[in-house]
Amino acid sequence: KAGVTQTPRYLIKTRGQQVTLSCSPISGHRSVSWYQQTPGQGLQFLFEYFSETQRNKGNFPGRFSGRQFSNSRSEMNVSTLELGDSALYLCASRGDRDEQYFGPGTRLTVT
Amino acid sequence: AQSVTQPDIHITVSEGASLELRCNYSYGATPYLFWYVQSPGQGLQLLLKYFSGDTLVQGIKGFEAEFKRSQSSFNLRKPSVHWSDAAEYFCAVGLNFGNEKLTFGTGTRLTIIP
Numbered sequence: 001k002a003g004v005t006q007t008p009r010y011l012i013k014t015r016g017q018q019v020t021l022s023c024s025p026i027s028g029h030r031s032v033s034w035y036q037q038t039p040g041q042g043l044q045f046l047f048e049y050f051s052e053t054q055r056n057k058g059n060f061p062g063r064f065s066g067r068q069f070s071n072s073r074s075e076m077n078v079s080t081l082e083l084g085d086s087a088l089y090l091c092a093s094r095g096d097r098d099e100q101y102f103g104p105g106t107r108l109t110v111t
Numbered sequence: 112a113q114s115v116t117q118p119d120i121h122i123t124v125s126e127g128a129s130l131e132l133r134c135n136y137s138y139g140a141t142p143y144l145f146w147y148v149q150s151p152g153q154g155l156q157l158l159l160k161y162f163s164g165d166t167l168v169q170g171i172k173g174f175e176a177e178f179k180r181s182q183s184s185f186n187l188r189k190p191s192v193h194w195s196d197a198a199e200y201f202c203a204v205g206l207n208f209g210n211e212k213l214t215f216g217t218g219t220r221l222t223i224i225p
Contacts, residue, residue: 004154033212043201043215056212090154099145100213102154 002027004093004103012109018079021106025072025093031055032074033100034066037088046089049074078108086110113138113204117216125224126194132187132219134202143205144185145213146176150198158200161185172196197223 005024013019025032033056034046045058049068066076072093078085086109092100114137124130136142143162147155159170166178176187185202202216 035213035215042217043203043213045212045214048212058212092155099157099160101157102147104154107152 004091004101006089006091006103006106008106009104010107010109012111013081014111015081015083017081018077019081019108020075020077021089021091021108023074023076023091023093023103025074025091026095026101029093029095029101030072031094032068032072033092033094034074034076035090035092036060037090037105038084038086043090046076081110083110113142113206113214115202115204115214115216117200117202117219119219120217121220121222123222123224124192127191130187130189130192130196130221132200132202132221134185134187134216135183136185136202136204137183138204138206141180144176144178145203145205146170146174146185146187147201147203147215148172148198149201149218155201158187192221192223194223194225197221 007022031050033048035043037043047066048056052068063079068074088105090105092102094100116135145160146158149155158174159168161168161178169175174189178185199218199220201218203213205213
């Protein structure tokens with residue numbers, strides 16, 4: 001079956017703008033998690049959605065938000081972008097018994 | 112809170128040599144343990160996982176890892192590395208199955224020399 005897809009793959013934004021990233025999980029998977037990867041902080045958990053409800057949340061400011069749709073697709077939004085938000089944003093999906101499968105990520109550059 | 116330590120930032124090995132990447136975790140109970148690999152510009156690929164049972168787990172691409180409770184370790188091994196194994200390797204811990212919040216180590220970059 002098809003893997004986790006993330007769009008767009010690359011994005012350049014300016015400070016103060018907002019951005020929306022999209023993640024389509026593996027068919028049948030209801031859990032979607034988001035991670036931020038930076039050289040300085042490494043891989044950090046942002047949040048997880050399951051059946052359209054946020055089930056877990058990491059330690060990120062309220063500028064980072066997300067949602068999940070009835071088809072399990074998920075979006076994350078970052079408002080008022082800062083230079084430090086430049087990162088690779090990874091999405092992972094999980095089925096009822098499987099481990100997490102990661103997408104290729106969206107590379108966000110904030111200038 | 113749980114934590115993961117990968118003490119080696121960068122390791123260089125010759126092609127055909129054996130490999131061991133170290134991972135130590137801190138958690139009060141037995142966690143769920145994972146090793147992921149990331150090639151440049153790519154997402155993470157799961158190599159293997161430990162939930163319970165046999166402490167020696169086999170993964171893809173010829174990798175294995177051993178869970179040692181007494182040492183709070185979950186080291187990754189491969190008897191003979193290939194040039195294509197050059198990548199960054201991450202150890203991760205999860206609290207329990209169904210809790211998706213994985214805590215990752217800082218990663219070990221593996222370089223293979225001919």
